[in-house]
Amino acid sequence: MIPLRIVSALVAISLLAGPTQAEESPETDTQLTGIVQGDAPITYPSKYLDQDVTVLPGVFFPYEGENWVLPMMHEYRDLFEGKSVLEIGTGSGIISLYAAQLGASKVVSTDINPKAVECANLNAKRMGFDGVMRARLVPPEDMSAYSVIADGETFDIIFSNPPYALDLDADINTAVVDTGGLGPSLIRGLDQHLTPDGSAILLYGSLFYHHVMVRFARHEGYEVRYHLPNLLMPWEAQTLYNFYLTTALQREGVDPKGFGFHADLAIPRELTHKAHLEPKATDYQAHEDEIGHAFVKSQYGELFEGRKPKRPHPGFMVVRRK
């Protein structure tokens, strides 16, 4: 099960998402974020979709999709008509479903979680999009971005709202952690899988990975426009902080193991590491030692040429061929 601290951190993130979201009643909060618990599917009434979304147990609740991604898609809704769309990491399918509703001619959705694939296909069928949209399961042996996309299969729009946190020390990609391979593989495959005039629309909501992806895509020769994330997320801060502290201590000949710091707000290791590991000596500590909520101030320019944004879309980047 997803511990409460993860849920509360997700609530925190959603609180930061902006002024457009509705107030939630306190008793349902833990059902609105994180992975759906228990045996019963949840029905989620999206403001954007014509029909309710079903979220199966074991699948991420589409709070972020609804509050961060769908408003962005809504603003640029004319871009989807008649287009082929690939969504990498679909979860409940809410983003793909909205792309289908906006008139996409073909939608392929992928996920590493079998429950998510089942959930997305279930929703597509219920909403009558199963002729257009189909979810595919990414096998654990190859979690790179296009592992279930055929050679030469191209898309006008490649969409991804990937895991929040980057952790090069984690063993396996999960709904919340990218071990560092997904983002770069996504950019590298654009050459083969993005149509000449296509756009990759990516939501990298944490500051470091966002900056890295922008620079990596430019390094690979693409044009990138972006809105900086509005915060340095706690998990990413943890990753950077631990490595920085460890490096500084080792430089001075101090064994970081002697410190006895422990993980608290950190993502539980059982979710991100195959083998259960002892917490690292310098693991991020909650309370006064945590970096907590770090707010980023920035300005928001055009994501698509000639289209002044109606509102900020923090964390989004649009990658196109030059």
Added chain:
Amino acid sequence: MNVQHRLASALLGATLLVSSHALAREYVVKKGLESFRSATLEAEIQIVPGVVVPARSEQIMAPFLTSHPEIVAGRSVLVLDAGCGLTALVAAKLGAARVVASDTRQTALDCTGRNARKLGIETPIETRRVPEDAKSPFAALEPDAKFDVIIAEASHALDLQSEAAPTPLLHGHTDLPIVTGLAQRLTPNGVAILRYPEMFHHMLLVKYARAIGFEVRHHRPETISSQELASVFNLYLARLLEAEKLPSDAFRFARTDTLGDITLANDFEPFDAEKSTRRYPGVALLRPGAETAP
């Protein structure tokens, strides 16, 4: 208090912080004498080329000492990396019995001496030059010299990759040896006052001090600077580039990159019994604990 309420109040607090506090800019004087008006000293002091303008000492450390005069009055005070001497002069003005200012640069010590003479403060400022290649920041002191108060302030962002030529505002000194040496250099009831305004560096020293037995009370920095963020990002980026088999210089974070100003939502415990709500971001008080090894 549930999560929402706590976060909502944190958000509100952050909004207030953004509007209330901005750290003054520090810079190195390039050429010619520069005058700096210190409200605390009620005087102009002079900064020589190569020395940092003490804007943040004036903004944070001087008010801290002025609000807690009992910490330095009648006591012996050592100021490390004293620079132009502002903090040493404030300590002297507040009635310190003895003030020693040390620095690795003779120009800085000359600057301190000149300002002390100009102000005519009664307590003489003793200056000590730390050899550039000294392993210990206390190398300029007599072997058994101890102080009631030891003050260290950082103007630099910590560069753990030593990627740039060292400058007073950016270099690779972690300053852990300062904390290590305190056990030997503080009198039994002594206190160290650190001011490290860079978030990651500040937390490194706080954690290290606690790990070796100090009792620490501190106010965290309220921001993460672009300078520090570039250092932290580049350190991790090097791992990512290696994992992706990209050249180590494929791309990097330049210090001029707009990484965004990061504001942190912090709680502040007052340092003093009067429950003053004043904030001294970056300041940490270290007292030897029962188990601090000498």
